Amino acid sequence: MVLLDGKSLAETIEKQIIIQTNFLKEKGVTPTLAVILVGEDPASCAYVSMKIKASERCGIRCIPKKLSQNITQKELLQIIQDLDKDEQIDGILVQLPLPKHIETKFILEAISYQKDVDGFHPFNIGRILAGVEAFAPATPLGVMNLLQHYNINVSGKNVAIIGASNIVGKPLASLMLNAGATISVCHILTQDIAFFTKKADIVCVGVGKPGLIRADMIQEGAIIIDIGMNRLNDGRLVGDVAFESVSQKASFITPVPGGVGPMTIVSLLQNTLLAAKQRKLKK
Numbered sequence: 001m002v003l004l005d006g007k008s009l010a011e012t013i014e015k016q017i018i019i020q021t022n023f024l025k026e027k028g029v030t031p032t033l034a035v036i037l038v039g040e041d042p043a044s045c046a047y048v049s050m051k052i053k054a055s056e057r058c059g060i061r062c063i064p065k066k067l068s069q070n071i072t073q074k075e076l077l078q079i080i081q082d083l084d085k086d087e088q089i090d091g092i093l094v095q096l097p098l099p100k101h102i103e104t105k106f107i108l109e110a111i112s113y114q115k116d117v118d119g120f121h122p123f124n125i126g127r128i129l130a131g132v133e134a135f136a137p138a139t140p141l142g143v144m145n146l147l148q149h150y151n152i153n154v155s156g157k158n159v160a161i162i163g164a165s166n167i168v169g170k171p172l173a174s175l176m177l178n179a180g181a182t183i184s185v186c187h188i189l190t191q192d193i194a195f196f197t198k199k200a201d202i203v204c205v206g207v208g209k210p211g212l213i214r215a216d217m218i219q220e221g222a223i224i225i226d227i228g229m230n231r232l233n234d235g236r237l238v239g240d241v242a243f244e245s246v247s248q249k250a251s252f253i254t255p256v257p258g259g260v261g262p263m264t265i266v267s268l269l270q271n272t273l274l275a276a277k278q279r280k281l282k283k
Ligand code: GUN
Pocket: 093, 094, 095, 096, 097, 118, 138, 139, 167
């Protein structure tokens, strides 16, 4: 069994980003990312803090906006429109989920697609679906880069994706399909997840249920990508895979932490760098 070490790959990619950021800065361009956090959800605060720290390590300027849980949709839209008009800002990220009184789709659609470094705007979603170059959401992009780094070619493989969110499952299915895989996407209404995982060469899971994927549910030699992130009562951070037993049957597996998580952060930085190049170098 080989551990898919996202932590060390992310460190290598960060070094490449630093070189490229320095190159841009010599040309007078500072990649700049606005990060919007609404409310004080502890998990969202933790993710945003990791994103800001990683950006700063790589020389990407960060503009954090911490906003009240009670902000109105109109006020939030105004803030986004102002950031969108600001020529200095290359990327705008709105941490999800948003409070229930705010319609996420209106917020995401207010960001112009050129600054949508999270890849959540319908324009970018559509282009990813069509297999055309676009900003891909960070977690699916991180998964694809991790697989590629370990020379795992998904073409012709059976892939089971557990979780059909707009952030992870659906865009990951598009990227995998574009790369030639055959995809099954399971979700909350799927009656027999094991039926799909048992046939899969690659299982990707990200639903927030510790221990959901057990050894008896996978093929011998399967490749396991654990996108789950769960904090147990004893404080341990675990994914959605029963790691001890599944890792004995898998050929490759991501650890949690240290697998997909660091790849997600570094993919956001790659998208921000790309946005800066596209907006500021071509003029
Ligand atoms: N919430 C959970 N994952 C993500 C992500 O990748 N981006 C944003 N903006 N919010 C999230």
